[in-house]
Amino acid sequence: MSVAKHKFRVGRRGLILVGGAGLLVLALPPARALTRPSLQEAVNGFTGGTPVETGKVKLDVPPLVENGNAVGVTVTVESPMTAGDHVRRIALFNEKNPQADVAVFTLGSRAGRARIATRIRLATSQTLIAVAELSDGSYWSSSANVIVTLAACIEDLS
Amino acid sequence: MSRTLVSVPKTARAGEVIDIRAMIAHPMETGYRMGPNGQAIPRKIIRHFACDYDGEEVFSAEFHPAMSANPFVAFSTVATKTGTLTFRWTDDDGKVETASAEIAVS
Amino acid sequence: MRFPLAFAAAQLCAGIAVAQEIPPSERRSGTNFMSAETQAIQADDGSNPGMLWVLQGGSLWDEPAGASRRSCASCHGEAATSMRGVAARYPAFDAASGASIDLAGKIDQCRMTRQHATSLPRESEELLGLTAYVGHQSRGMPIAPPDDARLDAARAEGKRLFQTRMGQLDLSCSSCHDANWRGRLGGSAVTQAHPTGYPIYRLEWQTIGSLQRRMRGCMVGVRAEPFAYGSAEFVALELYLAERAAGLAIETPAVRP
Incomplete structure (x- = not known):
């Protein structure tokens, strides 16, 4: 933005400013790191801004894991799972991976039980959040902190 | 060769909630890793998973790179009638791999 | 830490x-x-990702390979019977080479000399799958050198x-x-x-x-x-x-x- 603005200046001083802005941009981290939404922004993207209530959702994840490449996660939601009252979707988001999204599961009344389990990657110790969308349009969530220990010896790739 | 592993009970009573687990061999390459030559390994993941029961979709999921390699999902469905459960995994290139399992409902 | x-x-x-x-x-x-x-x-087994390779190994076991067009099963039959306990005994002495050989080496040797197929590289999906399949047949048995x-x-x-x-x-x-x-x-x-x-x-x-x-x-x-x-x-x-x-x-x- 500042580059475009300065371009309209004709003086030598303006050109120097342009050069300075260019260097600044180069020094910043890669674009994808900049574009990662916060945990809250990711949740808002899923709910469309509808307020999220705490409760109904149980997020089971070990507090300390041996390896972040496969962290077992179970999400259970209190719901009768009938045609009129069920969980539509369950979403998982993380705080510190390069991307906030983990997965979105679509259940519906035929699931019979509002519970899913999966294995996910966590790049480092961080917060994880599960958000459930119910058939009445309400959103419920639960979060958990996970400590990821690092392997002592990392194998070379060759 | 498609390598999938699904577990579905062989029999169930009508109305019973059955547990299903599905796994597929896939590296779920995130696009954030570098190979030994310092070049980025391109992203390649399973993006979508779905389970149909006698032709009707009963469960689906959208995956992102934060899903583990060889993605695993456990979920449930209500046994309604004797039939086939089919599983579909779709990757970034639109390639689809499938698996199926029969269930006898009494 | x-x-x-x-x-x-x-x-x-x-x-x-x-x-x-x-x-x-x-x-x-x-x-x-x-x-x-x-x-x-x-x-x-429904959540152990290693089973994906065991399954692949099981398919390869039955698949004809090489100039012989024979599969592992053509000679060895059902792995559940013929391979039970084999992994527990490896590495073993290999008379053909006069040296000791490990299980993956033996599988590949069999592939080359009996099936007349190309050698499978170490750590290839195929060799890992076959080794996992053969090894799995001995699950629960004690290691018996x-x-x-x-x-x-x-x-x-x-x-x-x-x-x-x-x-x-x-x-x-x-x-x-x-x-x-x-x-x-x-x-x-x-x-x-x-x-x-x-x-x-x-x-x-x-x-x-x-x-x-x-x-x-x-x-x-x-x-x-x-x-x-x-x-x-x-x-x-x-x-x-x-x-x-x-x-x-x-x-x-x-x-x-």
Whole structure:
């Protein structure tokens, strides 16, 4: 933005400013790191801004894991799972991976039980959040902190 | 060769909630890793998973790179009638791999 | 991390002088050192990712290959019967080459000489799949190294290698896995290094891999030049490891962090 603005200046001083802005941009981290939404922004993207209530959702994840490449996660939601009252979707988001999204599961009344389990990657110790969308349009969530220990010896790739 | 592993009970009573687990061999390459030559390994993941029961979709999921390699999902469905459960995994290139399992409902 | 790495390394060095073999009554599989969550992944075939390779190996077992157009099954029939207990006896003496051979080497040799097919590279999906499938047929059986005098020299060499300090860190396998198996290195359990579940699905690798890949990882860890895949040194080490783990149950495909 500042580059475009300065371009309209004709003086030598303006050109120097342009050069300075260019260097600044180069020094910043890669674009994808900049574009990662916060945990809250990711949740808002899923709910469309509808307020999220705490409760109904149980997020089971070990507090300390041996390896972040496969962290077992179970999400259970209190719901009768009938045609009129069920969980539509369950979403998982993380705080510190390069991307906030983990997965979105679509259940519906035929699931019979509002519970899913999966294995996910966590790049480092961080917060994880599960958000459930119910058939009445309400959103419920639960979060958990996970400590990821690092392997002592990392194998070379060759 | 498609390598999938699904577990579905062989029999169930009508109305019973059955547990299903599905796994597929896939590296779920995130696009954030570098190979030994310092070049980025391109992203390649399973993006979508779905389970149909006698032709009707009963469960689906959208995956992102934060899903583990060889993605695993456990979920449930209500046994309604004797039939086939089919599983579909779709990757970034639109390639689809499938698996199926029969269930006898009494 | 609980302990600074330097402290852990110093402890390991201190243990070198007293490194003794683990008495049979204290031998424990790596499974015992894992978290309950990782144990649960291994225990259930529906959630153990290693089973994906066992399944692939099972398909390859029945698939004709090479100029012979014969499959493994053409000669060996049902693996559940013919391969039961085989992995428990490997490495074994190979009369054809006059040397000891490991299970993956034997499978590939069979492929080349009987099926007249091309050799499968070490760590290829196919060779790992077949080795996992054959290994899986012995699950639950105790490791039973053959009482074969022709293996003695290689087994002794394996023991010597296991106890030889190497690399910039100047550690032997024994420095950690005999003298300090109760300890931790950073966040990881050191363990006794028993080859009970190979090929293993390792969470760090995010895939399945052989015992030789695991040993190469350890060698890189101590900053040593790793032996080559399929080398006599690795087969010798495997022979000693099998003797050292005799009686422990086979778990293939095991899951490890």
